[in-house]
Amino acid sequence: MNVLIVGGGKIGRNLAMFLNVEGRHSITLVEKQEQVAHALMRILPDIRVIEGDGCDPSVLREAGAEFADAVAAVTGDDEDNLVIAVLCKREFRVGRVAARINNPKNAWLFTRRMGVDLPIDTAQTIGRGLEADINLGAIVQLTRLREGRISLIEFTVSPESSAVGKTVAALRLPPDCLLTAILRGDDVILPSGETVIQAGDQVIALAYRDREASLSERFQ
Template sequence: MYVLIIGGGKVGFNLACALAQDQEEVTVIERDRAALEKFKELPQVKAVQGDGTDPRLLEHLGITRARVVAAVTGSDVDNLTAALLAKRQFGVPRVVARVNNLKNEWLFTRARGVDFAANGARIIAQVMQEELSLGELVTLLKLEGGEISLVEEEVASASRAVGKRLAELNLPGEIVLAAILREGKIVIPRGETRLAAGDKVLALAYSEHARVLEKILA
């Protein structure tokens, strides 16, 4: 699967690391040459200096075969521009954009080419699982320092959690449920919420506790 990341700062680097570990084909575009130095640690990732809003460069780097484009620069203008190009001009199936200033969040819509928008507090792309085979339990993005991850786990039909209230699962305090994706809709998790087979549970968890959620929902 080919993923094009626009922005090689901290978010872009962490995203590239996570995807490279799962052997996805990744290209990163970053304006700042100095910021590209750290990508020497990731020889499997192609890092290119350039403007991620330049359609000629995007085409040269094969955006037409990308399944996912993640615009994660520190500029909302650049992220919106890149998203619009990716979706409207090149027809990329899934476009994820980072929102830096929450006052601009209303601009990040499907009409402007953004399939999913996220800021640092809510993390970047809960949708990678849909387009990338990263395993049953997916560490979608490593957060500050890599200690906490946003993870997604699907409730198996044979899981003992099916039909149970969340309060009955006795999840450790190190796991915080963020949302439940059910038949295309988002369900806010509460103690009385009952899980159904096929639910996708999004949670914040310390890395060492991520597997606990997998075992409970499998």
């Protein structure tokens, strides 16, 4: 499936990573901020990243909107997301359009008439996930794979974490847990057993659902 994601913030980046892990999709990501776009090119080498404004039809055309099976407009601006949805639905005839709602007061605008097949209410999603976030400390669940059995998760290593200064091997991660990437400033690290954990590291991992709590404990 050809998937176009507009907005390279945390949601767009993590959605791209999730779809890439599945390995069944051709993904293009559009981000208008030059610095962010270039960082995404390093973080996501297997994904096509285009620097440009997703509200510009020429940028959407360059990104292949006319051939997209699905589009996700997930910028931090509701107006932009609606413009992108309308363009993709009416100009490029995309079959499936999802759009992020940043301000709940604007939710009434995100309708099929405006080109939105699937509204994504950020506040509601966060509210539903609050209990799980409390139970798992600083871990934020990004999405679930394999019918909910596997999670793609991200967390930030606090300065007080017992993991700081240790190698990945020394952490003795639970079985069936895999650290897929560490974001450290502008650097993207593909961790090995010898990689040393530092305070402030953003760690992205795959773990079976029943292993998430054990993984969290290694970084407390």
